[in-house]
Amino acid sequence: MTRRIPIIPTIFVMAAAATMVALGVWQLGRADWKAGLLDRYAAAANDPQTVAWPQNEAQVEERLFQRSNLRCDRVVAINGIAGRSASGQQGWMQLATCAISGGGEGEVALGWSSRPDLVSWDGGVVEGVLAPSPAGARIIAEPPVAGLEPLARPDPSDLPNNHLAYAGQWFFFALTALVIYWLALRRRWRDGDAEG
Numbered sequence: 727m728t729r730r731i732p733i734i735p736t737i738f739v740m741a742a743a744a745t746m747v748a749l750g751v752w753q754l755g756r757a758d759w760k761a762g763l764l765d766r767y768a769a770a771a772n773d774p775q776t777v778a779w780p781q782n783e784a785q786v787e788e789r790l791f792q793r794s795n796l797r798c799d800r801v802v803a804i805n806g807i808a809g810r811s812a813s814g815q816q817g818w819m820q821l822a823t824c825a826i827s828g829g830g831e832g833e834v835a836l837g838w839s840s841r842p843d844l845v846s847w848d849g850g851v852v853e854g855v856l857a858p859s860p861a862g863a864r865i866i867a868e869p870p871v872a873g874l875e876p877l878a879r880p881d882p883s884d885l886p887n888n889h890l891a892y893a894g895q896w897f898f899f900a901l902t903a904l905v906i907y908w909l910a911l912r913r914r915w916r917d918g919d920a921e922g
Contacts, residue, residue: 731911739904746896746897746900746903750894750895750896750897753889754890757889757890760887761887764882764885767790767791768883770789770790770882771792773793777789777792777793778794781830786862786863789856790858790882793856794853794855795852796851797852798822798824798825798834798851799825799826801824801849804822804844805820805821807819810877811876814878815838817841818841819837820835820836820839820874821835821836822847822849832864833863834865835854835864835865836852837867837871837876837877838874838876846872854866858885
């Protein structure tokens, strides 16, 4: 008996598998890009040069882990989140959201405290290291301000490079789709042989 392969389902499965393989290859490229970025960040962490506060997303990526400064014209809010001190103790990172000249806001990690009690700070010029944050970047004050203790210095090695794992997942998904489709075809052929 002739074993026919259904055209439309086969095209659909092959296209899906090809898309997954393409996504896996794209993730391999992203892994190389991320490794280069992390190497650049590691070099920047040792660079004593001071850079200007980043004004856009591209500048954030370019300047992370370098020394910078920020003039806090007006403190909009102060809050605390979990943080680690320079000596490795768990506690609270005191964060100030600042209005900055020229418009916009900047985030300043003022320092570390063992208690969640918020500090009072009136703003001014802060120097420190640019670290990633959900808002884009924040400056980790070095030295700390408002009577706080030093925070742990941001470390580029803390940033994950999961792209190789993502690539492996896409390749696995593609292989799984092909295997499942092959098993479905075999079952269809076996059922067809049994009926014949």
